[in-house]
Amino acid sequence: MSTTKLPNTTSLRPDFIWGVSTSSFQIEGATREDGRGLSIWDIHCQSGAIKNRDTGDVACDHYHRYREDVGLMKALGVQAYRFSVAWPRVLPQGWGSANEAGLAFYDRLIDELLAAEIEPWLCLYHWDLPQALEERGGWLNPESTAWFADYTALAAKRFGDRVKRFATFNEPSIFTLFGRSLGKRDCGSEDELHRTIHHVNLAHGAAVDVLRASVAGASIGCIHNRQPCRPASGNEADAAAAARLDVYWNDAFPDPQCRGAYPPSMRTAIEPHMKAGDLARICRPVDWFGLNHYSPVYVKANADSMLGYDFGDKPAGAPLTPIDWPIDPEAFRQTLESVHARYGLPIYVLENGYGSFDEPDQTGAVNDSGRIEFLKAYIEAMNAAASSGVDVRGYFIWSLLDNFEWDSGYSTRFGLTYVDYASLRRIPKSSFGWYTELIKARHSS
Template sequence: MPTTQLPNTSCLRPDFIWGVSTSSFQIEGATQEDGRGPSIWDVYCRSGEIRTHDTGDVACDHYHRYREDVGLMKTLGVQAYRFSVAWPRVLPLGRGSANEAGLSFYDRLIDKLLTAGIEPWLCLYHWDLPQALEEHGGWLNRDSVFWFANYASLIARRLGDRVKRFATFNEPSMFSLFSRSLGKPDRGCEDKLHLMIHNVNLAHGAAVDALRANVIDASIGCIHNRQPCRPSSASEADAAAARRLDVYWNAAYPDPQCRGTYPISMRGAIEPHMQPGDLARICRPLDWFGLNHYSPVYVKARPDSMLGYDFGDKPPAVPLTPIGWPIEPDAFRKTLQEVHTNYGLPIYVLENGYGDFGQPDQTGAVVDPGRIDFLRAYIDAMNDAASSGVDVRGYFVWSLLDNFEWDFGYSNRFGLTYVDYASLRRTPKSSFGWYAGLIKATRP
């Protein structure tokens, strides 16, 4: 049985925010209901590329069960909930006429959250680009900057009377490095990658301006996935590959967004896509830095691949989660310190969590001591970072629910709540009760 020991939170702020996170495509389902248009992930799922041949058609059916899920959050005691809007649900073609039924869903969700005393944190984009825009070039088309700004304005005007916390993008480094838009990761795709990075950065800046123009007292950030990139061996080739990936994974977005400049090593590749004034359009004032962190990545050289890298072997002594991700809480502490030093913004940890394959036992309970141990160790590391002066103001577990985990389909489970995908029944895991106890113990 898991222990009930709680982490050290003595150095966290009195107003520290505890929350949970999800995303639209991963939980909503209802992909063909109430006027929603297809997203690039609907199309990708139907291509058969998901290893389990899963789709997001039903997912957790949050679209119909959001009341139950808000009830789970209320029981958990979280102060905030980070979710994303499905762009194709509110703008089926990505632009043009809005879909009232889609907007009404988010009205109902937000009103339910506020009634429950939970602050909504709204992310505009968590990877589900409308397929109609993909057919016009998607993020490889500079017009995407205006499409996204107009979408941001729509959401701000409709929901900004109740929502004040906005993120422009979730993990832009991830969806650009591994995007469906780029095709196979060979060297011929690199120029498209640089074009996409620049257009997404421009879209971020345009969305910040749109949100500021339409929402009084808006609090705005962008959510970045930062994972230390380490060489898989002692070879200089692997070390060079790790340094190269680190630039694209960890710096290609926050550097221009927060500091007004691209990393030196990629500037020459970005310059052909720049127009006068672009860096000023990207570097707009932000209120906070959203950090997603799971583990370091280990990198080896692969000269024929995009950026000349591939994922390499992990050191045999490093403990792993059941899905094979390293467990290194000290890397989390160091990442928090680096973000604090490099960008000087308040930090909210908006994703951190543990993937496994856990199932109910004979009594129907889902006991997950590994997740509890992981969360305790990482929150301890966050407290250590705070003790050294890091301005960290919130922590959101990924995720409230087991959900569609992209290329892994429904095989990987990150939730505090177990979802039986056949019946859609929700069962809080032992980690759910542990996290509820932590929140209760740390509230004034």
């Protein structure tokens, strides 16, 4: 039992959903099994650019151990699990012939979840674009909207009888800002950035229409990474850089998707890439707003960089996680309130978590008390937002498992469950037990 008190959750809805999240490339492994095609992240890992030259070839081996991982979720008591489908696992070339073995894997996973009374939340895209499509221009190619619509149609037809919760994209602002496909780290030009943003927004709208037509009772959203962009100093140049980044990071996708217009400061740059009717094609009715939130980012001006910004120093003395991300639950509350005011949609927090370097002690236990304190503070901030009228309906921790954390490889751990990568043994951390207690307490109240 954890010695940390449970958070105050009295303002949350009686039907509030507690869950956990993962993504395909970060946990599945089996990157060359059963007909899966290569993704941009397989190629990026082959370049040796990842810390410790890590790759996703094995990751957590979830492809073979998914039953064990669903068992962990059942032990946690979560009501929902957000995962992503690996596009190259089900369509190795990104379009054309489907890979039956890949589709069958997700059938097995979904059926296992439903048998455990855990609702599957399926995210169509969490950054692992098929490499075959990258070689055709990736999201810079106007045909990417049709590619994504066809992929969505395949997923809807195969899984829509059992899955009703669908997210189109995870964090489109991140994979566009930091490389047009993220696995390719060069950002190109501002013109390429604007074309990519518009094509991804069009792909979102097309996918919503496909899901509406194909899945009875579908509940659809997009998952947006929203962090306050704050100037690293008091000078005007840093303030201007932070304001500009804030638009691209926080508004470039939800504004056209949910409000039918790009932010005013972007419009001149986006308009050359737009056709008549594009905004109507993007702004399709969605049912909820997916929010990923971790911490504010601090910005300084850099005239030599694209968009004129760089990341600056955090405030002296600010509390930080072990991976140097600011701990600021008040920023989380303010973000929830701003999303509620700006978009007027039910909110599901689909990622929030604490990065660290956990290791087992001499007894084999993993005590991650820092994560517990972080989660408690952030859940209480969410409760405060709900008490002020914010319609927040769910909270999913990132992540169920320690996993491949992109350019950090396996050096950073976000999981409620420790993964010993040598043996692939799963060890629930103290935060796992704490979250279980919280969910039980909510169910019994």
